Amino acid sequence: MRTQNGSASPEAIHAIQGHFGDRLLTLPTHRAEYGKSECHFEPVLPDAVLRAQSVDDVVQLVKFANEYRFSLIPYGAGTSVEGNTIPIHGGVTIDLSGLDRIIAVNSSDLDCVVEPGVRREDLNLHLRDQGLFFPIDPGANATIGGMASTRASGTNAVRYGTMRDCVLGLKVVTADGKIVRTSRRAKKSAAGYDLTGLFVGSEGTLGIVVEVNLKLFGIPETISSAVCAFETTRGAVQSVVELIQLGVPVARAEILDDLQIQAVNKWSKLEFAEKPTLFFEFHGSPASVAEQIEIVSGISKANGGTEFRWAERLEDRNVLWKARHDAYYATVNLRPGAVGWATDVCVPIGSLAQCIDETQADLRTCPVPATILGHVGDGNFHVVFSIDPRSDSEMNIVEAVNKRLIARAIALDGTCTGEHGIGIGKKKALEDELGCAVDIMRRIKSAIDPLGIFNTGKIFS
Amino acid sequence: MRTQNGSASPEAIHAIQGHFGDRLLTLPTHRAEYGKSECHFEPVLPDAVLRAQSVDDVVQLVKFANEYRFSLIPYGAGTSVEGNTIPIHGGVTIDLSGLDRIIAVNSSDLDCVVEPGVRREDLNLHLRDQGLFFPIDPGANATIGGMASTRASGTNAVRYGTMRDCVLGLKVVTADGKIVRTSRRAKKSAAGYDLTGLFVGSEGTLGIVVEVNLKLFGIPETISSAVCAFETTRGAVQSVVELIQLGVPVARAEILDDLQIQAVNKWSKLEFAEKPTLFFEFHGSPASVAEQIEIVSGISKANGGTEFRWAERLEDRNVLWKARHDAYYATVNLRPGAVGWATDVCVPIGSLAQCIDETQADLRTCPVPATILGHVGDGNFHVVFSIDPRSDSEMNIVEAVNKRLIARAIALDGTCTGEHGIGIGKKKALEDELGCAVDIMRRIKSAIDPLGIFNTGKIFS
Structure with missing residues (x-):
């Protein structure tokens, strides 16, 4: 898969080293860290790595990339799952995790401005004392820059939207080395093309994000979580579909299928009933939360749900959501030595039950262990395979299952990815x-990045 | 301001007529209808007008535009206020109001697919029996295509978002005459660049919208409206700022200043106290609406608000919101023979009170009657001037006030337009x-529309 058409030549590396000195990492051990991914993709080493410390570092490196025509691969926490940061055409990886300042929290405007290397958990820790939080939660403790670049969403998206909705503006270093602000801090604007929206989800192919302006929300007065097991996956899915159609403002509604619950029990040492299960979270005033719970309990019961098991104290809620967030690792570790292959699709909510049903039927014929979990409220779900990376046969089988899953979602007028992005896996x-x-x-890519220096070969060839 | 660089030559008109026959309107009386605007801009006649009846009409006209190099100006209801449809460089106006089919209502997915000429009030009439509604409400009974093109928002945006949030996807005829679908019907997607977001708000400069996929919402169980007068504008604004900061999910929160209330009373024959006033609407379950009302009453009282005057019955609510929607005409008609000049800015909500205060101080020195009204929950407000179009001096004065308003908003890190768009007025x-x-x-414009055929001279020169 690798070509050299984005590689940095020895002269280029020499020139960059002349500017950055030892800060340019060229040892294979260092480069190897940046060439792998969380998932099943084969690693590819970048030609060098710069751990950027400032916006000026980014600007300088972009200038070198222009002069010597190599590819620049922006890198945050490395938690993406479609090979989004693998330098398949060579080039220099720019690690932005050192740009991790929280520049401003504008509490009365309900927004903040952060550098791209800030991690979402650190941001929320910082915000907590002001009664504010940033809701987007893709599971991994990703960087805000990475989350903007893949248009991340996650468990809270059903209520608070995705990065598309929660990024108010960006500061970006463009191909000509300029620093461009895509919009101002107003909550809405009709001033020209929506450049913020264009850069969000562009996976680092249009420029390098050096500042992110995010919407914030007040921490809800009441937060309550619950778990409810179902006799059938369809019953669980149908419950969420109904509550969305009724407009119940549930904050989280996550499905885990029976195998996923088994994996979670084993990995997180828990004792959930090993049945298709919904994890809920409710946000609001006491009266509003009580009302939501009443409606959701009724719907769940009617669809074959058991009693709700509550987690109201912070510690209990944390145990619950930690288990949900570790679900990926729980699946991968169903077999020793396995790696994960995580895929995600999203369909119109009325077709979700059908899409999950058909996918489960397909998975029953698949010899590779696979779990289903997902953000049912958005019509979005994941299949995670625990795969033996040395087995070509397993790789081929999973590739075929994934192809059928994507075709199924598209046939239902859905999308091949709700939140992971295209990377190299879904072109x-x-x-x-x-x-x-x-x-x-x-x-658009050619117009904004005419030399093709930014994350070459991602999204499309 | 007019140049000929987008004009259709006599040969072009002849060729188009050869294809469309009498359906191509060339009489000055017909063309005049399409050369004017709701606002203070000087009319400019298009060279001809096609009332499109089908997507194929659009494709054919785009092909002629390519061959003969003239500008194509998409036109819906003509309710935009920044000269967005005035053919300043000549060309052919394409009236899309005949493309007015509601193609599909996917009630279980909470979305619909409509042609661009459908008007929002007609859509809501169509949806009502299914218990659904489309919330975006810019006041005018605009077309959905026009609303998408200017990224419209309006009174409900504080709760339901703007067209940016409520358009799921578009079908667009591009410069090469292809029909392109920008996304599928899933509620969210991370599949490549957000083309939907790019076309929404592009004011017809990138292609012609021929289909719009919209998010829908269930009609709330309870709807309640109220009016509350305040001693000061600042008290009214501060009330809304506080309730937004508290996260109260109010559906509408509109300010009308004292002169605006005078104008509304006169125009709509009502008897509101002639003071700065908030119009509210609350959506939700009975318990949730009761809770919202309690919080909002308390905040309003603390900021110098009077008792709430309620409008709970549908007829009473309609009277209230009809008056709000007619506020623009009420202002324009403060003087006989006057025309309207409507401008809008949007600032971070914490700076809204300051921005309105300073604008009021500026307006006190302005001899042209002007009212303030706006969507305070979004930090967005309008100034409407009732201007004598024959008076250069008045035009110059208003232009200067508008310039200062925009500079003020930008200095507060806001935007020069929250919802009207750039058109020709705000380039x-x-x-x-x-x-x-x-x-x-x-x-981006050059990349997508290399010959510059779409709505030439809008947004930027």
Whole structure:
């Protein structure tokens, strides 16, 4: 898969070293850290790595990339799952995790401005004393820059939206080395093209994000979590579909299928009933939360749900959501030596039960262990495979299952990815989904990054 | 201001007529209808007008525009206020109001697919029996295509978002005459660049929208409206700022200043106290609405608000919101023979009181009657001037006040337009607001519309 068309030549590396000195990492052990991914993709080493310390570092490196024509791969926490940071065409990885200042918290405006390397858990720790929080929660403790770049969402998206909704503006270093602000801090604007929206989800292919302006929310007066097991996956899914259709403002509604619950019990040493299960969270005033719970309990019961098991204290809620967030690792570790292959699709909510049903039927014929978990309130779910990376046969089987999953979602007028992005894993799927719209994306890429220096070979070839 | 660089030559008109026959309108009386605007801009006649009846009409006209190099100006209801549809460089106006089919209502997915000429009031009439509604309400009975193109918002945006949030996808005829779908119907997606977001708000400069996929919402169980007068504008504004900061999910929170209330009383024959006033609407379950009302009453009282005057019955609510929607005409008609000049800015909510205060002080020195009204929950407000179009001196005065207003909003890190768009009226303001980001917009325009056929001269020169 690797070509050299984004590689940094020895002269380029020499020139960059002349500017950055020892801060440019060139040892294979260091580069190896940045060439792998959380998932099943084969590692590819970058030619060098710069751990950026300032916006000026970014600007300088972009200038070198222009002069010597190499690819620049922005890197945050490395938690993406579609190979989004693997330097498949060579080039220099720029680690932005050192740009981790919280620049401003504008509490009366309900927003903040942060550098891209800030991690979401650190941001929330910082905000807590002011009664504020940033809701987007993709599970991993990702960086805000990475989350903006993949248009991340996660468990709270059903109520608070995705990064598309929660990024108010960006500061970006563009291909010509300029620092561009995509919008101002107003909550809405009709001033020209929505550049913020264009950069969010562009996976580092249009520029390097050096500042992010985020919407914030007040920490809800009441937070309550619950677990409810169901006889069937369809019953669980149908419950969430009904509560969305009723407009109940549930904050989280996550499904874990029976195998996923088994994996979670084993990994997190818990004792949930090993059945398809929903994890809920309710946010609001005491009266509003009570009302939501009453409606959701009724719907769940009618769809074959058991009694709710409550987690009201912070510690208990943390145990619950820690288990949910570790679900990926729980699945991967169903077999020793396995790696994870995580995929995600998203369909219109009325077709979700059908899509999950058909996927489960398909998985029953799949010899590779696989779990389903997902953000049912958005019509979005994941399949995680625990795969033997040395087995070509397993890789081929999973690839075929994944292809069928994507085709199924697209046939239901859904998308090949709700929140992981395209990276290198879903480029063909993107063409299948959007056809000639991808040509427009290519034109935009050429217009904004004419030399193709930014994260070469991602999203489309 | 007019140049000929987008004009359709006599040969072009002849060729188009050869295809469309009498459906191409060329009489000055017909063309005049499409050359004017709701506002103070001087009319400019298009060279011809096509009332499109089908997507194929659009595709054919785009092909002619390519061959003969003229500008195409998409037109819906003509209710935009920044000259967004005035053919300043000549060309052919394409009236899309005949493309008015509601193609599908997917009630279980909470979305619908409509042609661009559907008007929002007609859509809501159609949806009502299914218990659904489309919340975006810019006041005017605009077309959905026009609302998408200007990224409209309006009174419900504080709770339901703007067109940016409520458009799930578009079908667009691009410059090469292709029909492109920007996304599928899933509620969220991370599949490549957000083309939907790019086309929403692009004011017809990137392609012609021929289908819109919209999010829908269930009609709330309880709807309650109220009016509350305040001693000071600051008290009214501060009330809304506080309730937003508390996270109260109010559906509408509109301010009308004292002169605006005078104008409304006169125009709509009502008897509101002639003081700065808030119009509220609350949506939700009975318990949730009761809770919201209790909080909002308390905050309003603490900020110098009087008792709430309620409108709970549908008829009474309609009277209230009809008066609010007619506020623009009420202001314009403060003087016989006057025209309206409507401007809007949006600032971070913590700076809203300051921005309105300073604007009021400025207006006190302005001899042209002007009212303030706005969507305070979003930090967005309008100033409407009742201007004598024959008076250069009045035009100059208002232009200067508007410039100061925009500079004030930008200085507070806000935007020169929250919802009207740039059109021809705010091109300089856009440069002031976003600087070199506008160059990126220009590059995108050139990449997607290389011959510059779509709505030439709008947003930027």
